Amino acid sequence: MFKFQNSIDFARSMDQQDALKEFRQKFIFPTFTEKPVIYFTGNSLGLQPKKASEYLNEELEDWAKYGVEGHFLARRPWYSYHEQLTELTAKIVGAKPIEVVVTHSLTTNLHLLMVSFYRPQGKRTKILCEAKAFPSDQYALESQVAFHGLSKDHLVEIFPREGDQLIREEDIFAKIEELDDELALVMIGGVNYYTGQLFDMEKITAAGHAVGAKVGFDLAHAAGNINLKLHDWGVDFAAWCGYKYLNSSPGGVSGIFVHERHANDRTLPRFAGWWGYDKSKRFKMEAGFQPMPGADGWQLSNAPVLSMAVHLASLEIFSEAGMEAIGKKRDQLTEYLEFIIDDLSARNQERCTFELITPRDKSKRGAQLSIMAKGQGKSLFEALSKEGVVSDWREPNVIRVAPAPLYNSFEDCFRFGEALQAAIQ
Numbered sequence: 001m002f003k004f005q006n007s008i009d010f011a012r013s014m015d016q017q018d019a020l021k022e023f024r025q026k027f028i029f030p031t032f033t034e035k036p037v038i039y040f041t042g043n044s045l046g047l048q049p050k051k052a053s054e055y056l057n058e059e060l061e062d063w064a065k066y067g068v069e070g071h072f073l074a075r076r077p078w079y080s081y082h083e084q085l086t087e088l089t090a091k092i093v094g095a096k097p098i099e100v101v102v103t104h105s106l107t108t109n110l111h112l113l114m115v116s117f118y119r120p121q122g123k124r125t126k127i128l129c130e131a132k133a134f135p136s137d138q139y140a141l142e143s144q145v146a147f148h149g150l151s152k153d154h155l156v157e158i159f160p161r162e163g164d165q166l167i168r169e170e171d172i173f174a175k176i177e178e179l180d181d182e183l184a185l186v187m188i189g190g191v192n193y194y195t196g197q198l199f200d201m202e203k204i205t206a207a208g209h210a211v212g213a214k215v216g217f218d219l220a221h222a223a224g225n226i227n228l229k230l231h232d233w234g235v236d237f238a239a240w241c242g243y244k245y246l247n248s249s250p251g252g253v254s255g256i257f258v259h260e261r262h263a264n265d266r267t268l269p270r271f272a273g274w275w276g277y278d279k280s281k282r283f284k285m286e287a288g289f290q291p292m293p294g295a296d297g298w299q300l301s302n303a304p305v306l307s308m309a310v311h312l313a314s315l316e317i318f319s320e321a322g323m324e325a326i327g328k329k330r331d332q333l334t335e336y337l338e339f340i341i342d343d344l345s346a347r348n349q350e351r352c353t354f355e356l357i358t359p360r361d362k363s364k365r366g367a368q369l370s371i372m373a374k375g376q377g378k379s380l381f382e383a384l385s386k387e388g389v390v391s392d393w394r395e396p397n398v399i400r401v402a403p404a405p406l407y408n409s410f411e412d413c414f415r416f417g418e419a420l421q422a423a424i425q
């Protein structure tokens with residue numbers, strides 16, 4: 001086992017050996033803090049790639065120069081703009097190009113996908129999800145159930161056991177078996193936004209399919225963070241936002257995955273729009289919807305090019321770094337941060353203790369650590385902010401920190417420890 005040290009020299013030597021160390025230079029760090037920033041909220045809003053403004057400006061210039069003709073004459077023609085994002089995205093989530101498209105926003109996409117994949121019929125009417133799902137997902141799921149005229153108890157939640165923070169996967173599997181032929185859909189967040197717990201999506205998919213249900217995931221906290229293999233795992237559908245680990249601007253475009261096995265199924269009901277229509281005949285404007293094969297067939301509208309330009313800048317960085325290297329650094333960096341937090345916790349036992357609610361097993365988490373602060377809570381979080389730490393507070397007493405492997409360093413983790421020590425005092 002590698003022995004970590006809580007020292008600046010050690011942190012810097014780790015940074016020296018970091019295969020991704022050059023990537024930090026590709027991002028812009030916030031400057032609003034009094035002390036030098038320690039940015040640990042890439043799980044909430046990723047940093048701006050330096051190339052983003054260049055790509056955005058190119059589109060503004062082409063719009064100025066060409067007006068409507070930019071759809072075909074722009075350097076990156078707007079008509080097919082989204083197509084350049086497809087392959088880059090497929091690599092990030094472990095999909096075939098036909099299985100992904102970048103379009104709309106996350107909650108919108110979840111709804112569009114549930115219209116196709118949540119089809120309650122006869123006895124098979126229930127959705128299984130995790131308790132304490134992200135609020136937007138809860139509302140989306142509740143409203144989907146209500147949309148089909150079903151009562152609230154058709155949405156079944158899995159809770160952590162009494163006294164636990166995390167959900168036991170065995171409880172998910174047991175619930176799937178119990179619901180059996182009443183289960184229409186399993187819809188879970190791949191990584192829980194609050195605890196940072198990563199679920200075994202391959203096994204959950206297999207378990208759902210074994211009882212005849214469809215299986216989808218919200219990957220808001222997983223895309224760009226976890227090494228995903230959506231195709232191989234056989235997941236039916238998934239969606240994620242572009243602005244968390246994928247650094248693609250506030251409210252930026254989302255991505256969807258629809259497994260290849262559904263690519264040519266024209267019988268799937270869907271809410272349709274012209275951009276999902278067979279591209280070769282789109283401008284014939286004929287009645288009768290004929291979807292594009294694959295994920296493309298779920299698009300409603302023409303591409304929001306300005307958002308996508310910024311997204312492209314980030315996706316190119318992911319492509320250059322590669323998810324494999326990103327995953328390796330993620331584990332080392334997060335483990336180092338965990339070590340620093342434990343060290344601080346041990347040294348400050350009388351004043352304040354911390355408990356990590358995120359799993360300690362690195363195969364059960366990504367880059368995020370959720371720290372439960374006992375004793376100080378919100379005042380500790382505020383003191384941390386004064387030390388330049390940008391992190392995230394969740395009631396009642398959880399501080400979430402996420403070192404993003406593309407731009408955070410081991411020195412950031414060390415400096416976080418110093419900030420935490422200062423904040424405790």
Ligand SMILES: *Cc1c(COP(=O)(O)O)cnc(C)c1O
Pocket residue numbers: 105106107108134136137189193218220221241
């Ligand atoms: C961030 C996040 C969202 C946000 O949805 P938007 O439609 O992008 O506003 C939804 N669900 C989860 C699980 C999230 O983490």
